[in-house]
Amino acid sequence: MKTKYYHTCSDSELMIFLLESDHNAYMEIYNRYSKGLYMKTLQKVGDKDESKDLLQEVFTALWQNRFSLTIDTPLGGYLYATLRYMIIKRIAHENVRANYLSSLSQLSLIDDVLTDGLVRERELKQVIEKEISLLPDKMQKVFRMSRERHLSHKEIAFQLGLSESTVKKHINNALKSLRVKLGAFSILIGLTLTHLFF
Structure with missing residues (x-):
């Protein structure tokens, strides 16, 4: 097949070309699936910029892992599974970050309580000293x-x-x-x- 009409190719044919590192086949896969993946991502994470970042990660993973794919791998299934993994990974990261920030906030609150306690203790010492005198x-x-x-x-x-x-x-x-x-x-x-x- 000398000239490739990528838009007429099946997913299986695009997979064969992708295994040959055909960048045009990769772009056709992107054009074919990016809109649906983007909408799915936006629906899950609710943020446009984050959805674009996740979409980029999905297609970067596809290119980087192209040699580990097999021709019978369902392309759509692979992309949606990768997207799901990326979203779960991002949510887990955000939870770790939120827990870390919450811990910092709690430490800050503890610091405030301790500082307040020290101030009160110093004031009480002064009052007691005055009464002792x-x-x-x-x-x-x-x-x-x-x-x-x-x-x-x-x-x-x-x-x-x-x-x-x-x-x-x-x-x-x-x-x-x-x-x-x-x-x-x-x-x-x-x-x-x-x-x-x-």
């Missing part, structure tokens, strides 16, 4: 030795020349006073005083 001198000194220097009741009593029961009373009164003065923060006070001063 307003305690009576002796009570304040005992309280700071206990919470900041981590001394035992016995050590504080020895250094200040007080009885252990007096030291204990100063610390209990200091905590009681702080809980009352810090009212709205009272739920957090126990935990915060533990973290800040123990």
Whole structure:
């Protein structure tokens, strides 16, 4: 067949020419199937540019894999199966990307919560420090030795020349006073005083 009238060729004949790397046969296959494949792609993905990209991938795959095809491969079936594979692959990629972005978003949210928590903790420290500074001198000194220097009741009593029961009373009164003065923060006070001063 010296002159090839590609538009009159059957799919099987076009496949034979394609196996011979006949680019004109390839273009005839493109002209014959691209519109239907494009409409199918657009229906599935709903985006014109993405549909064009997928269509290009399908026909690129056809050319690159031409030597692995057999003459009895149904051309239309092969192209639609390739398209289906490309769409599934694209959706899987988008899902991975969406999950990755969602993970980043969640990490960002966690960062915001942690930052907010640190800011609140710093503010609470300042409020507590202010209230501690307003305690009576002796009570304040005992309280700071206990919470900041981590001394035992016995050590504080020895250094200040007080009885252990007096030291204990100063610390209990200091905590009681702080809980009352810090009212709205009272739920957090126990935990915060533990973290800040123990």
